[in-house]
Amino acid sequence: MSETKEEHREYKTDEDFDRAFFKDIERKTNIWQCIQCGTCTASCESGRWTALKTRSIIRKVCLGDLTVLKDPDIWLCTTCYNCYERCPRDVRPTDVIMELRNYATKLGNISPNHRAVVGYLQKFGHAVPINDEVRKRRVELGLEELPPTAFKFKQEGDDKDLKKFEEHLFDLPPVEDKEEKKEKKEEK
Amino acid sequence: MTVEEKVKKTDEIKGEADSKYEEEPRIGVFVCHCGHNIADTVDVAKVAEYAKNLPNVVKAEHYMFMCSKPGVQMVKDSIEELGVNRTVVASCSKNQHGRTFANAISEMGLNKHRHQQVNIREYNSWVHKKEKAKATYKATRLVEAGVNRARKLEDVETRRVATTKAALVIGAGIAGLRSAHDLAELGIPVYLIEKLSTIGGHMTQLNKTFPTLECPQCSISPLTNGVANHPLVELYTNAQVKSVEGSMGNFEVEVEIKPRYVKDNCTSCGECAAHCPVEVSSEWDSGMAVRKAIYKAYPQAIPATYIRDKKNCIECNTCINVCPVQAIDFSMQKETKTFKVGSIVVAVGYDEYNPTEIEPYHYGQEGYEDVITQLKLERMLAPGSLTNSQLLRPSDAKIPKSVVIIQCVGSRNDQVGNVYCTGVCCKFAVKNARIVKEMYPDSDVTICYIDIRTPGLNFEELYKSAQEVGVRFIRGRPSEIIRDPVSGNLEVIVEDTLSMTPLQLKADMVVLSAAMVPPEGIGPLGSKLHVLRSKEGFLKEFHIKMNPTLSSKGGIFLAGAIQGPKDISESVAQAGNAAALAAAPLVKGYIEREMLVPSVDFDLCVRCGLCKTVCAPAAIEINDDGTPMVNEIACKSCGMCMPACPTGAIQLINFSDEQLLDEIIAISGGGVICEDEL
Numbered sequence: 001m002s003e004t005k006e007e008h009r010e011y012k013t014d015e016d017f018d019r020a021f022f023k024d025i026e027r028k029t030n031i032w033q034c035i036q037c038g039t040c041t042a043s044c045e046s047g048r049w050t051a052l053k054t055r056s057i058i059r060k061v062c063l064g065d066l067t068v069l070k071d072p073d074i075w076l077c078t079t080c081y082n083c084y085e086r087c088p089r090d091v092r093p094t095d096v097i098m099e100l101r102n103y104a105t106k107l108g109n110i111s112p113n114h115r116a117v118v119g120y121l122q123k124f125g126h127a128v129p130i131n132d133e134v135r136k137r138r139v140e141l142g143l144e145e146l147p148p149t150a151f152k153f154k155q156e157g158d159d160k161d162l163k164k165f166e167e168h169l170f171d172l173p174p175v176e177d178k179e180e181k182k183e184k185k186e187e188k
Numbered sequence: 189m190t191v192e193e194k195v196k197k198t199d200e201i202k203g204e205a206d207s208k209y210e211e212e213p214r215i216g217v218f219v220c221h222c223g224h225n226i227a228d229t230v231d232v233a234k235v236a237e238y239a240k241n242l243p244n245v246v247k248a249e250h251y252m253f254m255c256s257k258p259g260v261q262m263v264k265d266s267i268e269e270l271g272v273n274r275t276v277v278a279s280c281s282k283n284q285h286g287r288t289f290a291n292a293i294s295e296m297g298l299n300k301h302r303h304q305q306v307n308i309r310e311y312n313s314w315v316h317k318k319e320k321a322k323a324t325y326k327a328t329r330l331v332e333a334g335v336n337r338a339r340k341l342e343d344v345e346t347r348r349v350a351t352t353k354a355a356l357v358i359g360a361g362i363a364g365l366r367s368a369h370d371l372a373e374l375g376i377p378v379y380l381i382e383k384l385s386t387i388g389g390h391m392t393q394l395n396k397t398f399p400t401l402e403c404p405q406c407s408i409s410p411l412t413n414g415v416a417n418h419p420l421v422e423l424y425t426n427a428q429v430k431s432v433e434g435s436m437g438n439f440e441v442e443v444e445i446k447p448r449y450v451k452d453n454c455t456s457c458g459e460c461a462a463h464c465p466v467e468v469s470s471e472w473d474s475g476m477a478v479r480k481a482i483y484k485a486y487p488q489a490i491p492a493t494y495i496r497d498k499k500n501c502i503e504c505n506t507c508i509n510v511c512p513v514q515a516i517d518f519s520m521q522k523e524t525k526t527f528k529v530g531s532i533v534v535a536v537g538y539d540e541y542n543p544t545e546i547e548p549y550h551y552g553q554e555g556y557e558d559v560i561t562q563l564k565l566e567r568m569l570a571p572g573s574l575t576n577s578q579l580l581r582p583s584d585a586k587i588p589k590s591v592v593i594i595q596c597v598g599s600r601n602d603q604v605g606n607v608y609c610t611g612v613c614c615k616f617a618v619k620n621a622r623i624v625k626e627m628y629p630d631s632d633v634t635i636c637y638i639d640i641r642t643p644g645l646n647f648e649e650l651y652k653s654a655q656e657v658g659v660r661f662i663r664g665r666p667s668e669i670i671r672d673p674v675s676g677n678l679e680v681i682v683e684d685t686l687s688m689t690p691l692q693l694k695a696d697m698v699v700l701s702a703a704m705v706p707p708e709g710i711g712p713l714g715s716k717l718h719v720l721r722s723k724e725g726f727l728k729e730f731h732i733k734m735n736p737t738l739s740s741k742g743g744i745f746l747a748g749a750i751q752g753p754k755d756i757s758e759s760v761a762q763a764g765n766a767a768a769l770a771a772a773p774l775v776k777g778y779i780e781r782e783m784l785v786p787s788v789d790f791d792l793c794v795r796c797g798l799c800k801t802v803c804a805p806a807a808i809e810i811n812d813d814g815t816p817m818v819n820e821i822a823c824k825s826c827g828m829c830m831p832a833c834p835t836g837a838i839q840l841i842n843f844s845d846e847q848l849l850d851e852i853i854a855i856s857g858g859g860v861i862c863e864d865e866l
Contacts, residue, residue, distance in 0.1 A: 011692035063687060
């Protein structure tokens with residue numbers, strides 16, 4: 001990364017930006033009236049601990065800077081809506097970030113962690129799948145071992161509509177295999 | 189006055205001085221605690237006790253709050269009960285409460301100037317909090333000095349001076365017009381003089397006014413017509429102030445009126461201009477249009493009489509021959525008129541900053557014709573312009589696909605000597621950006637700014653509306669405008685500081701939001717009026733908060749951008765205030781003046797004239813025989829003449845050498861007790 005940054009020391013020109021790209025976001029939110037006051041960054045629960053700087057993400061969208069779609073920081077938002085509540089110009093930063101994630105996902109830039117969660121959902125019908133520990137506790141508490149969800153009604157999941165829903169919902173880039181990742185690293 | 193008379197007068201003054209001190213001074217001293225402010229640091233009881241033993245002191249007290257009603261009553265009672273004829277209050281500064289006690293003793297029949305205020309708070313307790321003993325000692329010194337001074341205080345009379353019921357307004361822009369109109373409506377005859385050939389000023393040059401995008405010509409024409417036709421207003425265009433004499437209430441102003449070479453019977457038919465063969469760049473259009481050598485600045489111009497530009501005229505006499513009413517007369521001469529007025533309102537406005545000085549922007553250079561200023565943009569977009577109100581590049585008359593507006597050109601810039609923020613540029617830049625973007629939605633309009641400053645009602649809304657139509661805001665001051673030597677295209681180099689991205693923006697046209705600067709010729713005018721200027725060159729107000737309309741000289745008031753950059757609404761507001769303040773002494777018919785002025789001992793005077801040279805308000809005139817004469821109305825009682833005088837012939841009442849020396853002796857420890865005893 002650092003090498004490419006060095007190469008990009010030159011001035012950016014109008015060609016480096018695509019102001020029309022985010023027209024959709026402009027229509028859904030009030031991003032045009034952002035005054036870059038920084039209330040969003042200051043309100044950000046996640047940004048206090050991570051690299052997420054909401055204001056600079058909004059700024060990139062205003063400029064039409066498409067590099068924001070490759071920015072891993074947009075996945076650090078917890079969607080707590082603090083910024084959304086406090087924004088003096090009603091820019092709706094949380095909505096902007098969610099829209100950005102949609103764009104990024106379409107481009108294959110989904111964060112591995114989020115992709116993994118979707119994988120669980122696909123596999124088990126749960127974002128957080130049940131494990132042996134939970135099964136044991138359920139029995140101890142006098143509950144059924146499995147909750148009345150996709151775990152229990154696996155067969156009924158063959159329903160056509162559900163399949164179709166699945167196809168659309170999970171039309172995402174494949175989960176990166178851990179071994180593949182390792183190989184990539186070694187190649188580097 | 190003959191020499192004998194002068195000597196006689198001197199003797200009288202000396203005689204008076206001797207007799208003044210005949211009455212035995214009976215001094216009352218009052219030391220204030222000011223709550224904890226003074227009493228926590230200074231031993232007030234000790235100070236009062238010390239004061240009791242000073243010569244001529246008949247009463248010395250200390251009290252919690254001297255400025256309270258019982259405190260003031262103590263002072264009054266001492267006059268009634270003990271026959272106190274001079275009072276000393278040791279408390280806060282003279283500015284704070286000096287007047288309170290002076291008024292109190294005047295209610296009891298004593299002259300106001302018999303009160304002496306001693307400052308033991310700001311000068312003492314507040315600055316010596318940790319050195320209580322020393323602070324107490326200092327308080328005793330200051331009080332003793334006050335007593336010494338009080339002993340020789342003289343009565344100062346208050347005199348009424350009749351005023352001339354007429355006013356002069358210099359400059360007929362929006363501020364001058366407003367002032368002239370308001371003064372005339374108050375029944376005061378007004379002489380309104382304007383340097384240019386038409387009235388209305390910068391406002392008539394604008395395309396639209398913010399925040400409502402109104403047509404300025406429509407807004408101002410009732411006022412221009414109203415003033416031009418007002419029976420109490422005498423309007424002189426092409427006129428400039430030549431000299432100003434006199435002072436508050438009674439000025440004598442000499443005005444030079446340049447000839448128009450067209451008589452008043454001109455019907456404004458325009459035949460002369462239509463036939464004139466000379467075409468030059470029009471100043472009124474900021475160079476965005478041409479005019480003839482005989483011309484009218486713009487169709488609605490008032491006065492409507494044409495004017496001949498003598499410099500560019502080739503004297504072909506065509507206009508003389510075509511004029512149907514024989515109004516053109518090349519033999520007209522300049523004339524000088526003298527007006528007697530009571531008040532003067534200065535409303536000479538501003539100039540747009542000339543950005544040629546800022547080298548990296550290349551304004552006015554060859555190849556950079558598409559770099560223009562906001563005023564030029566206004567002239568281009570205004571109705572009836574050379575481009576037919578379209579935005580066209582000066583270089584090739586094409587509609588620009590990208591317009592970059594640069595803020596703070598000549599403002600907030602120490603390099604060019606303008607530290608101040610003009611405060612108006614953000615508003616007009618946002619307005620013009622919005623207008624351009626609405627006219628050409630396909631063009632990119634970008635504003636490069638340091639800070640967007642749009643305070644006040646309706647202005648943030650204006651900013652927002654520009655954002656809404658799609659104006660791009662880049663926070664960063666462009667470092668330079670570069671030109672491709674082959675294609676001739678311009679590019680603006682700027683950092684978007686919000687995303688820390690250095691940018692190189694294409695700009696078919698660059699508009700510089702140039703600052704408002706003091707108008708050309710303000711230096712000579714300022715010195716003719718004897719008013720002070722701020723370091724930026726604008727005329728200085730009396731007090732930035734409490735009296736921003738009065739100049740440094742009584743009777744001369746400031747209206748509009750001459751006091752500092754202002755928009756139209758602010759100028760109008762200040763102009764109304766200037767008219768009210770200027771009218772007050774004229775309506776009343778007189779002004780009251782405390783004669784706190786210097787007197788001259790003609791025996792001692794060596795006729796060197798030094799006092800005149802140091803007198804800032806120009807209150808000292810030199811008579812034919814070389815002796816000074818003090819204008820008691822113009823005098824500001826500053827005392828500058830006293831140290832300048834080599835023989836001590838000029839002495840300011842109550843600030844004479846003798847009185848000050850007594851005070852100094854006490855302060856420097858010539859008193860009864862020494863520090864060790866405390």
